[in-house]
Amino acid sequence: MSLLREAEKYIANQHAHGFNTFITPLPRAGQWLDRVKQADKRREQGAPKSPIDGCLISIKDNICTRDLPTTCGSGILSKFTSPFNATVIEQLENAGAVVAGKTNLDEFGMGSHSTNSRFGPVKNSRRDGSGHDLSAGGSSGGSAVAVAAGQCYAALGTDTGGSVRLPAAYTGTVGFKPSYGLVSRWGVVAYANSLDTVGILGNKTSIVQDIFRILNQHDERDPTSLSTFTRSRILSQLQAPQLASRLTSTPLRIGVPIEYNISELTPSVRRAWLLSLAYLQEQGHTIHPVSLPATKHALSAYYVLAPAEASSNLSKYDGVRYGTRVEGPDSDGQPDSYLYANTRGSGFGGEVKRRILLGTFSLSADAMDNYFIQAQRVRRLVQQDFNAVFAAEHPLAAVQDTRLGAEQIDILVCPTAPSSPPRLFDVTGPSSGSSPLDAYVNDVFTVPASLAGLPAISVPVTTSQSSHNSSAGDVAGIQVVGQYGDDELVMKVGELLEGKRF
Numbered sequence: 001m002s003l004l005r006e007a008e009k010y011i012a013n014q015h016a017h018g019f020n021t022f023i024t025p026l027p028r029a030g031q032w033l034d035r036v037k038q039a040d041k042r043r044e045q046g047a048p049k050s051p052i053d054g055c056l057i058s059i060k061d062n063i064c065t066r067d068l069p070t071t072c073g074s075g076i077l078s079k080f081t082s083p084f085n086a087t088v089i090e091q092l093e094n095a096g097a098v099v100a101g102k103t104n105l106d107e108f109g110m111g112s113h114s115t116n117s118r119f120g121p122v123k124n125s126r127r128d129g130s131g132h133d134l135s136a137g138g139s140s141g142g143s144a145v146a147v148a149a150g151q152c153y154a155a156l157g158t159d160t161g162g163s164v165r166l167p168a169a170y171t172g173t174v175g176f177k178p179s180y181g182l183v184s185r186w187g188v189v190a191y192a193n194s195l196d197t198v199g200i201l202g203n204k205t206s207i208v209q210d211i212f213r214i215l216n217q218h219d220e221r222d223p224t225s226l227s228t229f230t231r232s233r234i235l236s237q238l239q240a241p242q243l244a245s246r247l248t249s250t251p252l253r254i255g256v257p258i259e260y261n262i263s264e265l266t267p268s269v270r271r272a273w274l275l276s277l278a279y280l281q282e283q284g285h286t287i288h289p290v291s292l293p294a295t296k297h298a299l300s301a302y303y304v305l306a307p308a309e310a311s312s313n314l315s316k317y318d319g320v321r322y323g324t325r326v327e328g329p330d331s332d333g334q335p336d337s338y339l340y341a342n343t344r345g346s347g348f349g350g351e352v353k354r355r356i357l358l359g360t361f362s363l364s365a366d367a368m369d370n371y372f373i374q375a376q377r378v379r380r381l382v383q384q385d386f387n388a389v390f391a392a393e394h395p396l397a398a399v400q401d402t403r404l405g406a407e408q409i410d411i412l413v414c415p416t417a418p419s420s421p422p423r424l425f426d427v428t429g430p431s432s433g434s435s436p437l438d439a440y441v442n443d444v445f446t447v448p449a450s451l452a453g454l455p456a457i458s459v460p461v462t463t464s465q466s467s468h469n470s471s472a473g474d475v476a477g478i479q480v481v482g483q484y485g486d487d488e489l490v491m492k493v494g495e496l497l498e499g500k501r502f
């Protein structure tokens with residue numbers, strides 16, 4: 001099929017389906033059509049600019065685009081258009097890709113169901129056995145559903161504590177979070193800088209890999225971007241050259257973190273995990289139980305650190321410089337004295353306000369030692385746990401962490417989430433009876449890799465002998481986590497499992 005026909009099909013799907021995937025969909029007509037036609041010509045001549053030349057890629061609405069608004073799903077930026085493109089947008093466009101619209105998300109990336117958006121909740125494109133709407137996962141739910149519902153070729157999301165992997169698991173797509181610092185975040189609206197990454201969603205790992213290879217470059221405008229020197233001298237030793245032999249001649253040592261076998265795991269997810277491990281074993285790889293003892297504190301640490309950073313990042317939305325400005329005359333007729341309170345009070349939604357309050361508290365002098373500092377210590381323990389079990393040393397660690405008797409493994413395989421997607425009704429609004437903590441628990445398996453900055457992918461596997469017929473219940477996300485810089489290996493192992501039916 002020509003790229004143009006494919007693009008027209010995506011756009012027709014964007015306008016036909018009511019999943020609330022896009023805050024700004026791509027218009028049916030526009031300059032983008034010419035760009036796709038030119039890419040078609042280049043393909044005919046056998047000279048495409050890249051594997052994604054002429055492909056439509058949706059962008060999460062917290063990544064800045066010059067031609068389309070960037071709202072972050074928030075009232076406070078509801079009319080904001082960035083004067084510049086994020087580096088990742090420039091990289092995609094230089095490779096010939098076309099921005100396929102801006103996708104819906106939890107406000108500023110804060111949420112696990114894509115229900116905390118000023119533009120309404122995203123609906124999963126699959127339903128449960130009784131026909132109920134399901135959560136799309138969050139916060140990149142719009143990007144994941146856009147891929148699952150055939151509304152674009154692939155999508156960019158952001159992953160701070162699981163925001164790409166959880167929606168991938170809930171929608172049956174592939175979601176990849178690269179090692180921290182590999183993909184530029186310049187022009188990506190900050191939520192929690194020490195954790196934020198740009199992630200990629202697609203229907204296949206190979207698509208995600210093509211896009212990652214285009215984005216995996218140093219950007220001098222992003223101070224956390226790994227330098228070209230480090231990439232070429234340190235990471236390359238880990239990656240491509242050894243990869244072929246690590247996948248063919250040597251069986252991989254696959255670690256199974258015992259702390260992830262929690263009682264809350266639903267039977268279908270546990271089944272998918274066990275059958276995935278059995279499959280890898282059949283392929284000649286070996287399975288090793290490993291212990292990551294700090295895992296049980298990781299979620300609590302994350303929900304101290306991320307709000308702390310968020311409270312600081314979000315202080316700039318004050319109605320003075322840009323974004324929504326809400327003025328309200330006060331009692332003595334002075335128009336501006338409540339500007340901050342009015343702007344922030346009406347611009348931010350409930351979850352964002354909760355995190356600003358939590359973060360401000362944990363950074364206050366009285367609470368600092370008990371919360372923020374403790375959480376940083378837990379973060380270090382989580383990192384040490386991973387370093388103790390991976391056979392490859394952390395390429396950037398000054399001191400290597402070793403633990404006597406720890407099994408040395410190449411890669412970890414575990415579920416992405418403890419359950420299949422909950423019903424949307426059960427997680428939306430006060431009538432659902434669900435608390436914010438219920439949403440946080442969805443991130444229990446994704447947060448550890450985020451705290452350690454490690455690469456991780458979620459791929460869908462299907463177990464066919466489930467007790468009910470629901471298509472959503474049968475599909476589970478399996479997560480593959482690797483040592484820092486081992487992104488290619490993570491994707492390769494993801495590809496081994498992707499789409500398997502057991």
Ligand SMILES: NC(=O)C[C@H](N)C(=O)O
Binds near residue numbers: 112160161306443
């Ligand atoms: N942004 C993320 O990675 C999602 C996570 N559930 C959070 O609210 O922080």
